[in-house]
Amino acid sequence: MRIPIDTFRLANGLFVTLSEDHSAPIVAVNLWYHVGSANEREGRTGFAHLFEHMLFQGSAHVGTNEHFETIQRAGGTLNGSTWLERTNYFETVPSNHLESILWLEADRMGYLLPGMTQQKLDLQRDVVKNERRWSVDNQPYGTWLERLDALCFPPTHPFxxxxxGSMADLSAASLEDVASFFRTFYTPDNAVLSIAGDFDPAAARAAIDRYFGHIPRGPGKPPLPDMMLPPTFGERRREVVPDAVALPRLFLAFRSPVFGSDDYYAASVCGAVLGMRRGSRLYRALVREQQLAQEIGAFTFDLAKGADLLVIDAVARPGVSGAELEHAVGREVDRLREERVTAEEVERAVALIEADIVNAMQSAGERADQLSKFATFFGDPRLVNEQVDRYKAVTARAVDAFAQARLDEDNRASLLYVPRAAESVAQDVLAEATA
Amino acid sequence: MSTASFATRPLPGEPRPYAFPRFERRTLSNGITLVVAPVHRLPIVTVIAVTDAGSVADPLGREGLASLVAAMLAEGTASMDGEMLALRFERLGTSFSAYADWDVGVASMTVTRSHLADALALFAETLTAPSFPARELERLKAERLAELLQLRTEPRGLADEMMAHFVYAPESRFARPMAGGAAAVEAITARDVGELYTARYRAGGTTIVMAGDVSTDDALALLEESFGVWGGSAPAPIAVVDAPSPGARTVHVVTKADAPQSEIRVAHVGIPRIHPDYFRVTVMNAVLGGLFSSRINLNLRERNAYTYGARSEFDWRRAAGPFVVSTAVASEATAAATREILAEIDRMRSEPITEEELTLATSYMSGVFPIRYETTAAIATALANLVVYGLDDSYFDTYRANIESVTTTDVLEAAQRHLHPERLRIVVIGDPAEVAGPLAALDAGPVSLYDAEGSPLGS
Structure with a gap:
């Protein structure tokens, strides 16, 4: 399937992608700012995400909470999210409200700072601290993302x-940090605006010109340090975390090719052969046959700079130690390297991936987000229409080549959670790791 | 640079009309009801089969049986084992999913039009000729026991389970977990599985919904071919006990030592899905805690920063599901947050909401309606619910008018009739050392303490 795509760039650098579809009277607006946690300075971990919260706190012409309320009153849905490389803001509304949404987004891109106060910052800081408690500190395995990033990327690397963020860094964030982050990164030339759904292209273009056209270009953002990394870790990495969890859980990561590269698609298919749904190798072997795992899956981070990660995520069955789980997963990965992947396995994986892509494209919000993603990372939203073909071009031999190059012992990083009560299990694993 | 263009906001244009997709009902020769919504935007079709085999059908002491029966549909048939079934579905680019909710068993898949006939043949085989292999039953039981073990360290899920336990009368099925507790699951046998399947998975008690790139005639022909051999009349309806646990307002603290946050549930038994006050209650709940801009969320999150989020909901079932306020707050804010939740519930009942609050809720619910039905899966799910609850076929066409007709007086009366502060159960998963004292000082009801497994420790 292909969606229609039109693009243009305003004089101030704002890149715009439009994709019409009049099957329902709804329209999605999506903004990607090319800034994420990778752009944070030392001592300010968590700031990109805290800043995302501040963008919902009003701007020069929009009051506190008014952004949410205006869109909900229109019958729209909205949110924002922060990732390592980008921050996005998105809403889907009845199509007659498009212009109001563009106005709201432009007001916070152009005139955020007059709406900022110390009180708002203090309040959102506390909200974010509660978000950290909720999603990380008071949730079993909740620290996995920050631990895995720390294990897989060198200390000086932006990922x-x-x-x-840490509670201490969140506490240290100041209003001046908000202002300088805004001036540096929230500029039209560092953003992509996508609109998908029911709109009139000429009217949309006129509204974009009217509301975004006079926002000045930014001063230019500081370049990220060199993010290139060798293709493998060059060593076996392992971290064992005794924690308040009931069952051992393993995150086994491999450094893998960056999102969008030819090799990325082979890596992604390899991940699906290993861990996508019940017909995958890991599910069949560890969940169904050997009954060593309770759940298992595999996914990629989809990082576009430096290096991506392919990750296997497995939860042990009761009575299975972390060491046994890790050993069993490792055995399946070894088997994949020793026995060739079959054409049938690749077909199953690609059929599932293709179906997921087509399914997702039913939603206007999803189409707009994908357009922003390819425009932000590659300057070419038309790549959205090539995804299925690129997956279909992956051969069993390409998956084998990826497995040979990237799935060996020297490119494996284990993050292994074990129940804190079972200290002996952790000791066993540590003993094995140092043996 | 001028900000003049921002001084006046753009006004919305004329809304474009929207209609929920047209759908038709048919009956197969063996009694299966078919509902088809032809939507030809993309070459995909969602298929959902609902059978009268929800968790309310679980026998006493075998809670979790209906969930296991649904899951076992994917574990083997007369001609294929579970692994082969999964592979066959997945090579067609689809996955078969089956589960039981309180009211019905639900089997579903979304598949491209070109693979629909092949996928339907597999789909029909899982429902009409499951083999229930003993080895897979033991495996699924063990996986459920592991899930229960995980729940002890997972405060959100534990809070939901404990809430149901304290809200409903002990004899209510709703007081126990949908997928069953450890003793009940361990007791389930292959014979139980076969008996529930035979009693409740029957053509006459099954509706199949198809939404997407298929015509009604094609759908009917495909189903006659794949499901034609199945038989059985509709099973008898099940009498469900949805009575509340007796007594006035109480506070229950379940121990999670050193928890940095408390998971809070404030709940009582609500009303059944089919109720004359449904629209009034839905709008009332949106204002109270259903929207981001609701009273409870603005109070707890945006005014007091106690939490990352707080919400309220009526959990809709054929019988009366719970009304629940849910949030997680910093441990030291537990009593204060509880006090604010109780105050918001009281305020809802004591004074009318403003016209602005009313229109925020009604214009949101009316406006968001077409956004909810972008996908074939969402359309099919909506139609399945129509069947499960026995809603009128005009339901979707009159939904927006029904929402918009609710008044501030309706909302006040709905709050007075359906919010019951005096019989709330306040359930906290947290650190008793930090929260028990302040909760007792709140005077919201007697405070009882429980260990991490939910066994009473005293007051």
């Missing part, structure tokens, strides 16, 4: 530090 190394915590996305949600």
């Amino acid at each position: 190394h530090h915590s996305l949600i």
Whole structure:
């Protein structure tokens, strides 16, 4: 399936993608700012995400909470999210409200700072601290993302530090940090605006010109440090975390090719052969046959800079130690390297991936987000229409080549959670790791 | 640079009309009801089969049986084992999913039009000729026991389970977990599975919904071919006990030592899905805690920063599901947050909401309606619910008018009739050392303490 795509760029650098579809009277607006936790400075971990919260706190012409209320009153849905490389803001509304949404987004891109106060910052800081408690500190395995990033990326690398941030760094964030982050990164030339759904292209273009056209270009953002990494870790990495969990859980990560590269698609298919749904190798072997795992899956982070990660995520059955789980997963990965992947396995994986892509494209919000993603990372939203073909071009031999190059012992990083009560299990694993 | 263009906001244009997709009902020769919504935007079809085999059908002491029966549909048939079934579905680019909710068993898949006939043949085989292999039953039981073990360290899920336990009368099925507790699951045998399947998975008690790139005639022909051999009349309806646990307002603290946050549930038994006050209650709940801009969320999150989020909901079932306020707050804010929740519930009952609050809720619910039905899966799910609850076929066409007709007086009366502060159960998963004292000082009801497994420790 292909969706229609039109693009243009305003004089101030704002890149716009439009995709019409009049099957329902709804329209999605999506903004990607090319800034994420990777752009944070030392001592300010978590700031990109805290800043995302501040964008809902009003701007020069929009009051506190008014952004949410205006869109909900229109019958729309909205949110924002922060990731290592980008921050996005998105809403889907009845199509007659498009212009109001563009106005709201433009007001916070152009005139955020007059709406900022110390009180708002203090309040959102506390909300974010509660978000950290909820999603990380009071949730079993909740620290996995920050631990895995720290384990897999070198200390100086922009992907190394915590996305949600430390409590201390969150406490240290000041109003001046908000202002300088805004001036540096929230500029039209560092953003992509996508609109998908029911709209009139000429009217949309006129509204975009009217509301975004006079926002000045930014001063230019500081370049990220060199993010290139060798293709493998070059060593076996392992971290064992005794924690308040009931069952051992393993995150086994492999450094893998960056999102969008030819090799990325082979890596993604390899991940699906290993861990996508019940017909995958890991599910069949560890959940169904050997009954060593309770759940198992595999996924990629989809990082576009430096290096991506392919991750296997497995939860042990009761009575199975972390060491046994890790050993069993490792055995299946070894088997994949030793026995060739079959064409049938690749077909199953690609059929599932293709179906997921087509399914997702039913939603206007999803189409707009994908357009922003490819425009932000590659300057070419038309790549959205090539995804299925690129997956279909992956051969069993390409998956084998990926497995040979990237799934060996020297490119494996284990993050293994074990129940704190079972200290002996952790000791066993540590003993094995140092043996 | 001028900000003049921002001084006046753009006004919305004329809304474009929207209608929920047209759908038709048919009956197969063996009694299966078919509902088809032809939507030809993309070459995909969602298929959902609902059978009268929800968890309310679980026998006493075998809670979790209906969930296991649904899950076992994917574990083997007369001609294929579970692994082969999964592979066959997945090579067609689809996955078969089956589960039981309180009211019905639900089997579903979304598949491209070109694979629909092949996928339907597999789909029909899982429902009409499951083999229930003993080895897979033991495995699924063990996986459920592991899930229960995980729940002890997972405060959100534990809070939901404990809430149901304290809200409903002990004899209510709703007081126990949908997928069953450890003793009940361990007791389930292959014979139980076979008996529930035979009693409740029957053509006459099954509706199949198809939404997407298929015509009604094609759907009917495909189903006659794949499901034609199945038989059985509709099973008898089940009498459900949805009575509340007796007594006035109480506070229950379940121990999670050193928890940095408390998971809070404030709940009582609500009303059944089919109720004359449904629209009034839905709008009332939106204002109270259903929206981001609701009273409870603005109070707890945006005014007091106690939490990342707080919400309220009526959990709709054929019988009366719970009304629940849910949030997680910093441990030291537990009593204060509880006090604010109780105050918001009281305020809802003591004074009318403003016209602005009313229109925020009604214009949101009316406006968001077409956004909810973007996908074939969402359309099919909506139609399945129509069947499960026995709603009128005009339900979707009159939904927006029904929402918009609710008044501030309706909301006040709905709050007075359906919010019951005096019989709330306040359930906290947290650190008793930190929260028990302040909760007792709140005077919201007697405070009882429980260990991490939910066994009473005293007051």
